[in-house]
Amino acid sequence: MSLRCVILDGSVRQTRQGIKAARFVVEQLARRGHTTTLVDPLERPLPLLDRMYKEYPKGEAPAILEALAETYRRADAFVIVSGEYNNGIPPALKNLLDHFLEEYFFRPSAIVCYSAGAFGGVRAAMQLRMTLGELGMPSIPSIFPIPHVQDAFDDRGAAKQPVFEQRIGRFLDELEMVRQGAPPKAGAGDALLSRGAPQNRTSGSSTEISTKYGAAWWIVSSATGMSASVSFAGTGCPVGFVATASP
Numbered sequence: 001m002s003l004r005c006v007i008l009d010g011s012v013r014q015t016r017q018g019i020k021a022a023r024f025v026v027e028q029l030a031r032r033g034h035t036t037t038l039v040d041p042l043e044r045p046l047p048l049l050d051r052m053y054k055e056y057p058k059g060e061a062p063a064i065l066e067a068l069a070e071t072y073r074r075a076d077a078f079v080i081v082s083g084e085y086n087n088g089i090p091p092a093l094k095n096l097l098d099h100f101l102e103e104y105f106f107r108p109s110a111i112v113c114y115s116a117g118a119f120g121g122v123r124a125a126m127q128l129r130m131t132l133g134e135l136g137m138p139s140i141p142s143i144f145p146i147p148h149v150q151d152a153f154d155d156r157g158a159a160k161q162p163v164f165e166q167r168i169g170r171f172l173d174e175l176e177m178v179r180q181g182a183p184p185k186a187g188a189g190d191a192l193l194s195r196g197a198p199q200n201r202t203s204g205s206s207t208e209i210s211t212k213y214g215a216a217w218w219i220v221s222s223a224t225g226m227s228a229s230v231s232f233a234g235t236g237c238p239v240g241f242v243a244t245a246s247p
């Protein structure tokens with residue numbers, strides 16, 4: 001099944017490296033028969049967020065936002081390519097993401113993260129999971145970290161080591177599987193993790209719960225929900241939130 005994939009790149013630095021990783025992902029998706037649109041914030045310079053797309057009266061949003069909104073509405077899946085700046089995501093990526101909301105609903109995303117060092121940007125990826133959940137495009141369980149990004153690809157995005165092509169295959173298999181919908185297990189959706197609904201309350205580690213119930217949307221109240229979203233996304237059980245302050 002051919003998917004319309006939108007790849008968002010998150011850096012506008014003159015000497016940026018991550019764009020090569022984005023080109024690598026674009027090429028790999030195309031090889032699998034998917035159509036791709038690379039959203040490069042350097043080529044599509046959005047202003048620092050003032051008004052979100054949806055805050056403009058219909059037909060009055062700037063053309064650059066209108067075109068992106070249409071691209072996002074038509075997408076089947078998103079791939080977000082994020083560097084790590086001071087353990088978080090780059091400001092250009094956050095700005096690019098925050099202009100929209102409903103236009104992302106409800107398709108899966110996949111996180112490709114990278115850094116100059118050995119850890120491949122995983123700290124930014126964990127923060128990104130929470131943002132993507134809030135944006136209605138929860139991320140698939142696996143992430144695709146790229147350490148030493150400056151040495152990993154040539155300028156056109158060809159991988160210099162075979163390991164990247166080997167790993168990306170499994171990663172994109174997973175994105176396709178989530179998009180196509182893995183069959184739910186018995187009881188999916190029955191468990192509600194909430195202080196307010198003790199009759200439905202369930203307990204156990206996130207792995208035990210997702211093994212028992214399969215893919216489902218979960219509602220988590222209390223501040224612990226924010227960290228729960230990260231661990232649940234990693235188990236293949238994306239989390240929906242009704243977050244409230246702990247009593």
Ligand SMILES: Cc1cc2nc3c(=O)[nH]c(=O)nc-3n(C[C@H](O)[C@H](O)[C@H](O)COP(=O)(O)O)c2cc1C
Binds near residue numbers: 085116121150
């Ligand atoms: C403002 C800034 C903060 C950075 N912070 C981190 C960091 O927290 N962890 C890390 O591994 N690398 C960090 N780096 C190095 C980046 O991983 C590396 O420069 C990478 O190439 C940035 O992505 P880009 O070239 O696509 O902009 C930082 C770089 C910048 C510019």
